[in-house]
Amino acid sequence: MSQAADLKAMKTIRPKTAKKTILMLLSYTALSFLAFLMVMPFIIMIATALKPENELFSNPGALLGSKLAWENFTYAWNYIPFGRFFINSIFVSLTVTILEVLTSSLAAYAFARLRFPGRDLLFYLYLGTLMIPAQVTIVPQFILMNQFGWVDTYQALILPAAFTAFGTFLLRQFFLTIPFELEESARIDGCSRFGTYFRIILPLSKPALATLGVFAFVTQWNSFFWPLVITSSDEMKVLSVGLKMFQGIYGTEWHLMMAASAIVIIPSVIVFGVLQRYLVEGIQLTGMGGR
Amino acid sequence: MGSLPETENREVPQREVKTKFNSGVRKQKFNREALSGYLFLAPNILGFLAFTALPVVVSFILSFYNWEMLIPPMFAGLDNFKNLFFNDPLFLLVIKNTLYYVGVYVPFNIVVAMILALWLCTLTKGVAIYRTLFFLPVLAPTVAAAFIWKFMFEPKVGFVNTFLGWFGVSGPNWLGDPDFAMLAIIIMSVWKMVGYNMVIFIAGIQSIPASLYEAAKIDGANSWDRFIHITLPMISPALFFGVVMTVITSFQVFDQAYIMTGGGPANATNTIVMYIYENGFQYFKMGYASSIAWVLFGVIFAVTMVQMKVQKKWVNYD
Numbered sequence: 001m002s003q004a005a006d007l008k009a010m011k012t013i014r015p016k017t018a019k020k021t022i023l024m025l026l027s028y029t030a031l032s033f034l035a036f037l038m039v040m041p042f043i044i045m046i047a048t049a050l051k052p053e054n055e056l057f058s059n060p061g062a063l064l065g066s067k068l069a070w071e072n073f074t075y076a077w078n079y080i081p082f083g084r085f086f087i088n089s090i091f092v093s094l095t096v097t098i099l100e101v102l103t104s105s106l107a108a109y110a111f112a113r114l115r116f117p118g119r120d121l122l123f124y125l126y127l128g129t130l131m132i133p134a135q136v137t138i139v140p141q142f143i144l145m146n147q148f149g150w151v152d153t154y155q156a157l158i159l160p161a162a163f164t165a166f167g168t169f170l171l172r173q174f175f176l177t178i179p180f181e182l183e184e185s186a187r188i189d190g191c192s193r194f195g196t197y198f199r200i201i202l203p204l205s206k207p208a209l210a211t212l213g214v215f216a217f218v219t220q221w222n223s224f225f226w227p228l229v230i231t232s233s234d235e236m237k238v239l240s241v242g243l244k245m246f247q248g249i250y251g252t253e254w255h256l257m258m259a260a261s262a263i264v265i266i267p268s269v270i271v272f273g274v275l276q277r278y279l280v281e282g283i284q285l286t287g288m289g290g291r
Numbered sequence: 292m293g294s295l296p297e298t299e300n301r302e303v304p305q306r307e308v309k310t311k312f313n314s315g316v317r318k319q320k321f322n323r324e325a326l327s328g329y330l331f332l333a334p335n336i337l338g339f340l341a342f343t344a345l346p347v348v349v350s351f352i353l354s355f356y357n358w359e360m361l362i363p364p365m366f367a368g369l370d371n372f373k374n375l376f377f378n379d380p381l382f383l384l385v386i387k388n389t390l391y392y393v394g395v396y397v398p399f400n401i402v403v404a405m406i407l408a409l410w411l412c413t414l415t416k417g418v419a420i421y422r423t424l425f426f427l428p429v430l431a432p433t434v435a436a437a438f439i440w441k442f443m444f445e446p447k448v449g450f451v452n453t454f455l456g457w458f459g460v461s462g463p464n465w466l467g468d469p470d471f472a473m474l475a476i477i478i479m480s481v482w483k484m485v486g487y488n489m490v491i492f493i494a495g496i497q498s499i500p501a502s503l504y505e506a507a508k509i510d511g512a513n514s515w516d517r518f519i520h521i522t523l524p525m526i527s528p529a530l531f532f533g534v535v536m537t538v539i540t541s542f543q544v545f546d547q548a549y550i551m552t553g554g555g556p557a558n559a560t561n562t563i564v565m566y567i568y569e570n571g572f573q574y575f576k577m578g579y580a581s582s583i584a585w586v587l588f589g590v591i592f593a594v595t596m597v598q599m600k601v602q603k604k605w606v607n608y609d
Binding site for chain 2: 024027028031034037039040041043044045056057062091099102103104106107109110111114115116117121125126129131132133134136137138139140141142143144159160162163164165168170171174188193194197218221222224225239240241243244246254257258260261264265268269272273276279280281
């Protein structure tokens with residue numbers, strides 16, 4: 001009996017919900033198609049990287065070749081010193097990240113919590129440089145590195161990237177949201193300034209520190225212009241610049257170009273994909289400016 | 292967070308101490324606070340002054356000099372700037388190219404990002420999955436992504452022309468044709484960065500209180516009305532931020548153009564930053580390169596200031 005009643009009830013409500021369901025279904029289908037197009041370049045990259053060389057031009061429409069040519073990857077990997085480039089990129093990105101998070105958090109604490117003459121002026125100076133494009137400073141930075149005899153060294157790759165106004169600004173905004181009372185009481189208990197920074201502010205700021213850390217790492221990992229200018233030897237090249245070498249040698253051998261791209265893209269996208277939450281939060285945090 | 296309850300117990304002693312400072316040792320406390328302020332600031336500010344602030348000043352000075360690295364610098368007054376605007380047709384072309392890039396790329400990026408964000412926010416399930424898929428290109432290193440797109444735009448076997456071929460359209464030689472090369476770079480750039488703005492807009496949309504929409508529905512507003520009168524004003528700060536930042540970064544386009552076309556064909560994709568690179572690090576004209584960088588800054592600054600002025604008319608901050 002209840003089934004019949006249900007059916008009757010459904011018939012009266014149905015038209016509206018049915019229309020909604022169909023619309024939703026259409027929406028998901030169209031969006032999935034768009035998402036597929038978005039991912040298409042990655043699929044093409046992997047498929048082409050696995051095509052045997054002689055099939056590239058014979059049947060361009062086919063996504064996959066007659067067999068999976070894994071040897072393209074070994075060939076690409078061995079042709080340029082990818083191992084070295086990976087190590088350089090990891091080392092440089094990690095060092096920049098540690099330096100940036102450490103020094104930015106100290107400076108942000110001073111800007112957010114301490115009163116001293118010139119504080120606001122210095123802060124505006126920091127903010128002002130955010131608007132100046134990196135290319136304005138690149139020529140003098142190069143000259144400076146040249147004066148120090150640091151061209152083509154790790155210092156030159158790391159130092160100019162490690163002290164950013166952006167990191168200080170981001171953390172200052174976050175520190176301002178932590179209630180003053182928390183550290184006041186610790187101060188009264190005899191905790192030093194550094195103690196309150198280290199034991200109270202830092203532990204409470206883990207999400208913001210993680211966000212800045214991930215941001216700094218990704219930015220550094222993907223950076224191209226400065227490493228291009230400042231490095232020349234294979235020993236010092238990072239991944240992005242090393243990959244550029246490949247183009248000079250194999251500019252039209254697409255299967256090898258795609259294998260090389262895949263070697264760079266796949267680990268980056270997997271690692272950054274895992275850390276995506278922090279990136280998204282960072283974009284939203286700075287994007288909203290505390291709003 | 293564990294220390295939260297503790298602090299509440301300490302309210303009383305805290306007040307006592309405050310009055311003590313007010314009455315006697317205030318000056319000493321202030322000095323010590325200032326000292327620790329400078330100490331906290333020191334590691335960052337020393338690096339910042341050396342590697343950012345000082346180079347900004349030097350670059351400004353250099354822009355008034357002729358310096359070709361091997362010969363000593365010579366004061367040139369405003370000559371670099373005069374030459375840029377009156378004797379360097381390539382510079383004017385480079386500006387035109389960059390303006391074309393910005394003018395097409397920014398609206399394209401913003402509109403697509405907004406549509407995607409609005410669309411994703413209507414979904415009941417799977418928002419995170421779609422967001423990740425559209426965000427994926429943001430995570431790919433630009434050089435590698437540019438490699439892929441160079442192949443995608445390959446005239447004979449590239450995916451873009453193969454795809455167009457299915458619909459009977461024979462596509463151009465994208466990167467080899469001065470009329471299409473910049474467009475190709477714009478398409479690649481939108482693909483690469485649209486997820487970034489989408490994420491900003493999604494956050495803006497999700498922070499709108501649902502009660503506003505419910506009230507509007509009761510008043511009989513249709514979905515278009517709700518978009519125009521609720522969504523758009525409510526996310527205007529996020530939209531404004533997205534536009535400003537996208538304009539600033541797009542004026543600095545370099546990586547993808549450098550990899551995909553190297554500025555060609557016939558300088559059709561040569562941009563301001565690429566021109567800085569060529570002058571500074573291929574011809575070693577350090578002074579001239581600095582002048583170009585300051586023109587770039589001037590353009591970005593002017594455009595940003597105009598946007599700041601105009602925002603009062605359309606951005607809604609309450």
